[in-house]
Amino acid sequence: MDVHVLRVFTGRPDRAAGAAGGNPLGVVTDGPAVPDPAERQRLAAELGFSETVFVDDAERGVVDIRTPSGRLAFAGHPLVGVAWLLRQHGYAADVLRPPAGEVPSWTADGITWIRARASWATGRLLQQYAMPADVDALPSPPPGEGWLYAWSWQDEPAGRVRARGFPRRGDGITEDEATGTAALSLTAALERSLTISQGRASLIRTRYEGEDTASLGGGVASGGVRVVNA
Numbered sequence: 001m002d003v004h005v006l007r008v009f010t011g012r013p014d015r016a017a018g019a020a021g022g023n024p025l026g027v028v029t030d031g032p033a034v035p036d037p038a039e040r041q042r043l044a045a046e047l048g049f050s051e052t053v054f055v056d057d058a059e060r061g062v063v064d065i066r067t068p069s070g071r072l073a074f075a076g077h078p079l080v081g082v083a084w085l086l087r088q089h090g091y092a093a094d095v096l097r098p099p100a101g102e103v104p105s106w107t108a109d110g111i112t113w114i115r116a117r118a119s120w121a122t123g124r125l126l127q128q129y130a131m132p133a134d135v136d137a138l139p140s141p142p143p144g145e146g147w148l149y150a151w152s153w154q155d156e157p158a159g160r161v162r163a164r165g166f167p168r169r170g171d172g173i174t175e176d177e178a179t180g181t182a183a184l185s186l187t188a189a190l191e192r193s194l195t196i197s198q199g200r201a202s203l204i205r206t207r208y209e210g211e212d213t214a215s216l217g218g219g220v221a222s223g224g225v226r227v228v229n230a
Helices: 037-047 076-088 132-136 180-190
Strands: 002-010 023-028 052-057 062-066 103-108 111-117 124-128 147-155 160-166 194-198 202-210 213-227
Touching: 002 076, 023 037, 023 076, 037 052, 037 062, 052 076, 062 076, 076 103, 076 111, 076 180, 076 213, 124 180, 132 147, 132 160, 147 180, 160 180, 180 194, 180 202, 180 213
Parallel strands: 023 052, 124 147, 160 194
Antiparallel strands: 002 023, 002 202, 002 213, 052 062, 103 111, 111 213, 147 160, 194 202, 202 213
16 A cells, blocks of 8 residues: 655754755555554554544545544644645645544645634643743653643744644654644634744744634645555
8 A cells, every 4th residue: 555655844944955844744545445443543553653644535635634543633734734645636625624624725835724723723731931942952752741832932023933742642753843733722822823943844834813713834745655554
């Protein structure tokens, strides 16, 4: 079975040209070929990405999102990535349909965007630090339990943030290179649009739209195709 490997939220500007950015994502475009939920979970664990997406209906944008340890109703970086990939394959991808609900998607100036309810972005502890250097100095992962999103202002008037994400769920993902759901949570908490430099070389853009709604965008790049046994 072919698994497309993408890098989502590429393009951090303070890194040298050519630096690897973006959170790896696995996408199984032929989701119906793996109908058994247990087999999907096994495959997601075997791949070891923070998330793997199974596309169940490319025309309608129906997708199933898996971490190495469970299923998600909504996740930002998988939806941005799969929207980009579906367009590469000739589909409109105007609306994606994860279990949480309908998620509009579009592209502008080379950036792939989704719009979602901020209330879908749950389960992240947002912890502010005084300086970006404090965020950079954290061990991976920091002590404690639960999903931690550590952040600091780089330039508060400009809405620029430095962040790192730590799932701390015991499934082998010690640090998430770029996580859309946490970025969405932070956008809603601060009630403003943000430009977030996360991980080693990733860049996340958000737009606060009020009334439990925010948009999330970033660059996407192909990392090739991996062949696995299903």
